[in-house]
Amino acid sequence: MRIWLISLLITMTVGASSAIACEGDNKRLRISSLAFPGTPWHDGWLRFGKRFNEHNVSCFELDLFINAEIGSEETALASLRRNRLQIGGMSLQGMATVVPELSVLLTPFLFDSKEEVDFVTDQYLTGIFSELIEAKGLKLLQWSEVGWTQLYAKKEINLPEQAEGLKLRASNAIGSILFAEAVQADSIPVTFAETLPALETGLIDGGQSGIGIYAFAGLSREATVLNITRHAFDTGLTVANLDWWNSLSSAQQALIINSMDETQEGRENIRRDMRRIELGLPDQGVTVNYLTPAERAAWRAHVGDLRSEIVAAIGGRAQEVIDAIEAGKIAFRAGSGKSHSMPVPND
Secondary structure, X not given: OOOOOHHHHHHHHHOHHHHOOOOHHHHEEEEEEOOOOOOHHHHHHHHHHHHHHHHOOOOOEEEEEOOOOOOOHHHHHHHHHOOOOOEEEEEHHHHHOOOHHHHHHHOOOOOOOHHHHHHHHHHHHHHHHHHXXXXXXXEEEEEEEEEEEEEEEOOOOOOHHHHOXXXXXXXXXXXXXXXXXXXXXXXXXXXXXXXXXXXXXXXXXXXXXXXXXXXXXXXXXXXXXXXXXXXXXXXXXXXXXXXXXXXXXXXXXXXXXXXXOOHHHHHHXXXXXXXXXXXXXXXXXXXXXXXXXXXXXXXXXXXXXXXXXXXXXXXXXXXXXXXXXXXXXXXXXXXXXXXXXXXXXXX
């Protein structure tokens, strides 16, 4: 159950006009996301809207553009930085065009478990990325779960040698590109919107994505094998325009934060949905190819340690991010990490 601060409720109820004053653009709250209807990310924004409207006692006006009404993520991000939008649900790849160091998080085989990801992200990475994102005029409000990246294709691929020569969709994430190069696959530059047609025409044989995107974008209709490589962990971000955020009262900021799913609650909601989708894929004609521990070890050994290449390609504070991740992993293994997540088979 969400805990609302008693003092905030009193302030908002008794002195709403002074606590959440409508001055200038402060009453505007336009939120953008590219979440597909029926997905857990879309549902999360609907819950946000419900909570926000239940507790909003001011002239704060909420507009949710969560069905890609704004257009591409590039367009939404530009609007967000100009304060034409105030909050955006962004992909890691999209935000990495502004904060390149985020691409470090998609380094192949960087993390070993979702519990490790949670601990390292919350305890060691949020501070660094808050600084990096604020330097670009944005405010990090929350991390958003996406999940493990898998290799979708038209055939089962158990060992890295079997991926040699495979035509894979190339994303702008350096980790994704280096992964394809390490297994000697061909990287084909294809936009997300062009991915399904490219599969249909044979321009590409597959690509890398989380289970949600694979299922919801219809990729499973053409690339009917999902190879569970779990070679990277993807996450999204909810960010706000920094100047707009700083212009809000503490009551306005609290209203927004408390309207969101709590971070771990949001993670668990998405993980349950992803597991449900995964279990339902065989009924849709998809082969879910679970690699054995020995096969996954072969992938890890073949791809190797790409951290130095990632750091060299990204620059900036990438090495600092890698160092923080390694420190967090050591602390997690030493017992400082506390698992908040429910066990998931094959995770």
